[in-house]
Amino acid sequence: MQLIWFRNDLRVHDNTALTAALEQGPTIALFLLSPAQWQAHDDAPAKVDFRLRNLQALAAELQQLKVPLLIRTADHWASAPEVLAQLCGQFRIKQVHVNEEYGVDEAARDEAVARRLAEQGTGFRACLDQLLFRPGALLTRSGSYFKVFSQFRKACLQQLRLAPPRCLPRPQSQPALTIDSDPLPTSVAGYAFADESLRALWPVGEAVARQRLELFAEDHLHDYAERRDLPAEPGTSQLSPYLTTGVLSPRQCLHAALMSNQGEFDSGNVGVTTWVDELLWREFYKHILAGYPRVSRHRAFRPHTEAVPWRDAPDELMAWQQGRTGFPLIDAAMRQLLATGWMHNRLRMVVAMFLSKNLLIDWREGERYFMRRLIDGDLAANNGGWQWSASTGTDAVPWFRLFNPITQSQRFDPQGRFIKYWLPELRELDRRDIHDPSPFSRTMCDYPAPIIDLADSRARALAAFRNLPPAGSGLN
Structure with a gap:
């Protein structure tokens, strides 16, 4: 008997590990619930809900392939080796098939599982897939x-x-097995359901x-x-x-x-x-x-940038999180994130640079907040984007470059359509005022004044980076 262990690969078409398992013989499938681990990784409720909804869709596809889907719990991945070992012993599994994952914790989990399975003679095959x-x-x-x-x-x-x-085709159905699928979870401890309006934006399957x-x-x-x-x-x-x-x-x-x-x-x-x-x-x-595993450990890719004198400014951080900085494009983007679990890619760069440079707040605060909100939260892409914007990462934007949120707004939302959608309090403003509402307009629209002066904040950021020790100075 073969086992396909699904993780972040919830599909049957072009699934390398699933195809490999079915080619080897009768196959059953597994999905592990790990809510404490997901919380430790800051997985957003919207992302977990999306994962569970897609698991329901995957179960229907597997049913057509006559592959039973079993559900087990390993609250933390430290318990995954024993959970897998018990299941493989129960069903006399010859080999476990997985698709590779690349974070530090994911790699350690798979190494521990492979070692434990080897003790009882069960193979572990990792496939290139994502x-x-x-x-x-x-x-x-x-x-x-x-x-x-x-x-x-x-x-x-x-x-x-x-x-x-090449893309692999949908596998052929296998002969039916005398193993029943487990009931599917609709929620897990520590995570609330996504509301129906958000679910409607992201249908599954x-x-x-x-x-x-x-x-x-x-x-x-x-x-x-x-x-x-x-x-x-x-x-x-x-x-x-x-x-x-x-x-x-x-x-x-x-x-x-x-x-x-x-x-x-x-x-x-x-x-x-x-x-x-x-x-x-x-x-x-x-x-x-x-x-470079250090980026999985909340470390800057460029070690010398660990010396940036990040500010402790909880009120400004909260204003950024809630979309009330007084800069319309920033606030509209953050409200889009809050409502949809997603943000336009250009705006991810703009709001990240605003936090890490204009506010000079540690990029890790933003990275963590995004992961806790994004339906598409991905460690590599999220970390890479934040470190690019903060000039701490590989091939990052030069430290002296700052996006001006007003000129970015004028350039990429010239009519103010995006801003007016997410900031209805500004919808009566014309295309000239919408990007930088005048004091009169702010009073009339009940919109906050800017929390910083852009010129002053730019000078502060440039001074902070200019005074860093040189790269390769031995800072770690």
Whole structure:
């Protein structure tokens, strides 16, 4: 008997471990509930709810394949080895199949499980699935992980041209087993249900995810480069929750892009090539996570930036979290996050830079808050984005660069449509005032005054970074 252990790979199409298990013989499936571990990782209630709803959809797909789905609990991953060992002993499992995961805790969990299973003669097979390339497969000439995205991208494209990854078909159904599936959880301890309005924004299941991918590729991919930075436009794919939970694979996304661009990775339609680059940024940060484990431990990628004199400013942090900083684009973005569990990518950079530089509040406060709110919270992408914005990460924005939230608003939401949607108190303002409401308009609209002076905060941030010890000074 084979066991497929599902984690963040809740699909049957193009699932490497599931296909491998079924090729080896009769297969049963497992999903572990680990609410205490999810809380330790700051998984958002919306993300956990999305995961459990997709588990329901996966169960229906597995039922068609005649693969029973068992549910077990390992509140913390420290107990996972014994839970797996008991289950494998009960069902005489010859081999456990998983798709690789790359955080420090995930890697330690899998190593511990593999050791425990080996004690009783059960195999443990880890498959490449959530990435196009296994970490360590693409290295610099000196044998190290890439730290610069453009170089990583070049290496990826060279390999992809030589051997484009193929998508695995849906497996064939196996003969029925005399094992019943377990009842599925609809909630777990410590997590509240997502409200129905949020659930409606994010329907679940492979069919939905693949349909969204297809519609994006047909209707929006070719003008992605022009529209992706405009938060009032439907210019982004909004597929990130499905990728994070593994309802879609990166291979499926890449194939959809290639199908609409005559098979070209980096030529042809600029919208397609720009979106492929975004898929590769996601890949890049996963490789960074594997190659430089300190970023999994709340450490800056650039050690010397640990000396930044971050401010303890709880009132300003709360104003940022609640969307009442007095800067309309910042506040609209944060309210979008609160209401939907998602934020437009351009705005993630803007609000992250505002917190880490204008407010000079530790980027880790923002990273943690995002994870506790995002339905698509992914350790590698979230950490990579925050450290990029805070100039503490690999290939990050230069320390002296700050996005001005007013000019960003004027450039990317020129009519104020996004702002007016999320800040209805400003909807009567014209396109001139909406980006920086005058004192009169603020009084009339009951909108807060700015919590900082942009020029002063810029000078403060530049001084803080300018006075850091040089990189390589031995700070750790």
